[in-house]
Structure formats: structure tokens, C-alpha cells
Amino acid sequence: MGKRLMGALTLALAFAAGAGATPLNIVATTSDIADLAKAVAGEHAVVSSICTGTEDPHYLTAKPGFIARARTADLWIAVGLELESAWELPVLNGSRNRHVQPGTDGYLDLSKSVELLDVPQGPLSRAMGDVHPGGNPHYWLDPLNGRRMAEAIAERLARLRPDLAGEFYANLAQFRNALDERMFGAKALQGAKAETLWKRHARGEEIPNLGGWAAQLAPRRGQGLVTYHKSWIYFANRFGLRVVGELEPQPGIPPTAAHLAKLVATMKAEQVDLILQEPFYSTKAAERVSAATGARVVVAANSVGGRPEATDYLALLDRIVAELSKE
Numbered sequence: 001m002g003k004r005l006m007g008a009l010t011l012a013l014a015f016a017a018g019a020g021a022t023p024l025n026i027v028a029t030t031s032d033i034a035d036l037a038k039a040v041a042g043e044h045a046v047v048s049s050i051c052t053g054t055e056d057p058h059y060l061t062a063k064p065g066f067i068a069r070a071r072t073a074d075l076w077i078a079v080g081l082e083l084e085s086a087w088e089l090p091v092l093n094g095s096r097n098r099h100v101q102p103g104t105d106g107y108l109d110l111s112k113s114v115e116l117l118d119v120p121q122g123p124l125s126r127a128m129g130d131v132h133p134g135g136n137p138h139y140w141l142d143p144l145n146g147r148r149m150a151e152a153i154a155e156r157l158a159r160l161r162p163d164l165a166g167e168f169y170a171n172l173a174q175f176r177n178a179l180d181e182r183m184f185g186a187k188a189l190q191g192a193k194a195e196t197l198w199k200r201h202a203r204g205e206e207i208p209n210l211g212g213w214a215a216q217l218a219p220r221r222g223q224g225l226v227t228y229h230k231s232w233i234y235f236a237n238r239f240g241l242r243v244v245g246e247l248e249p250q251p252g253i254p255p256t257a258a259h260l261a262k263l264v265a266t267m268k269a270e271q272v273d274l275i276l277q278e279p280f281y282s283t284k285a286a287e288r289v290s291a292a293t294g295a296r297v298v299v300a301a302n303s304v305g306g307r308p309e310a311t312d313y314l315a316l317l318d319r320i321v322a323e324l325s326k327e
Contacts, residue, residue, distance in 0.1 A: 024161065027073040027100075029084050030057055031304040033149070034109065034142045035313045037077060037284075039175040040153045044164050050091075053305025055281050057083050058252070062090040070095035073106070075160060077153065080111030105159055111137065113152035114145040117233055141302060142234035143183055143213070143317055144198055148203035150175050182314055185211020204240060214239070214318065216325040224270050225324075226263065226295070228286065230276035231302050235320065244270055247277070247285045255285035264292045274324070280303045298323045 034049035116135035
């Protein structure tokens, strides 16, 4: 049998094996990861998430249903950086599924593949609030990190199912192209490679024919905003916004009257006109600060499914950008 015929037969057998194989069972800790995994895996996986977009992943507790899902998982994907520390290990240990324990190919910590911000320096204490020693875990709100997350997922799926690697990487390319176009617009991408545009935008350089999210938020570049929790620093950093403070005096500590008074003074001094917060926190503190400063309060989903319109990762970022770019 000739080499060409042997190669064709090998490809045919690989395709047949992939087409008839049982889909991978992927369990993601958050809805954002789940959506990225669906985009990359396509029809070759069943994907579910532990935390919904309307829940705060810091405060979930281990439940029997979570353990049952982990028990049959082929791949467990986590945000990492101790975001899931209150419940992840009890779930994985309780599942007794040796294939998805940390350190195996069936466990993927996406924090290893992204650029991290807000990494504490020096000794930590409980007085500092809910601080994450490895860095801020809300990195998915940076669209470039979303791109990197999808790439890491594709690489791991290809390792688990090498016979389907071509399809995973094709799905990745489709997602990446859609994300790049949402970020910069189709015309900008006709004049330069996406990787070049990401670098130029990060440096604050002018980009010809700029469109997309970058163009929508360009008028706010350099302007300040206040957030409830430190969920938004990655998004703000990517688009050149300045977070001048949080309604929480320390991460995970509810707002106090004394802290809000100081924050009001800062906002007036720096002419901050925007307060951004997640839907699962009370808006009472934001409304109080808004009354004192005139700042607009925006309640935006910070995860897929956090609002009805945040149907997927790209739609989530669409809505955040649309809300912040309003006059």
C-alpha cells in the first residue's frame, strides 16, 4: 500500500473515530468559562458550569449536585487564584474522580494562561479583606484574556482528544476572529494583523479605521469610575479607564458610611461621573453616592447569564461596552 493511500486511510480512521466518539463531559466553575469551552469544543462536548452568572463565585458552597457532576467529568476548568477556594476542592475530593484532580490533564487552571493584575506585594493580613495572593481573579473581563483563555482550552482539548485537534483549533480561530472584529471593527483588521492591533491599542496608539468596542470606549479613555467590588480592573485596564476607588472599603467588606464619605470627596475632586457594579450586590450604597455626586449608576453583568442580554461571552462584553459608552 502506497504512502499516500496509507495517509488517507489514517485520516479517514481518525475522522471516523472522532465522529462516533462519546462527547467529552466538561464542567466549568463559571458560566464564562463554560461559554468559551462551548465555542471551542463545539459538538464534541457537553459543557456545564457550577456557578451561574447571577451568583457570586466567592460565596458558593459545595453541594451534592456539584460533586455528582465532577464525578463524571472528563475535564474540569477553573478560574483559579482562589476564586473557588470555598468549594472547589471539597467538590473534587468528594467526586473521587482521579481524572480531574489538580495536576492531571483533566484539570485546567486558566489563570496560568492569562496576564494578571493586582498581585499583592508584601505580607497579607485579614485586615486587608478578601485579598487573593496570586492576583485578582476577575481576569475574564479583559477581552484579550478571553482570547487567551480560549486558546488554553483548545490546547487542552487537543491533548485530551488529539483526533479532534483540527476541529478544536478551527473553532478557536472562528471565535478569535469574532472577538477581534468586535474589539477593533472589520476595517481596522483589514489594515493590520489582530496581534498588532492589540499591542497598539494597549500602548494607546492611534489605529486607522478603528471600530468596535475600542472605538466605542475611546471617548472615556483616561476618565475615572468607581466600582463596587474589584471585579472590573481588567476591563478598565484594557480600555484605559481609571478605577479611582470601590464602594467596598476592602474586598469583601460591605460599604461603611465613613468610607463612602471619603469616596464622595474623591469623586468630586476627580470629577468621576460613573459608578459600575455587579447585579448580585445591593445598589443602596451606589445610589447614596450617586445622590451626593451626580454620578450615573450602571448595573452590568460581569459574567455570562448575569443579565438576560448577556447570552454569551461576546454579548456580555457588548452590553458592558454599550452601557459605559452612553452619554
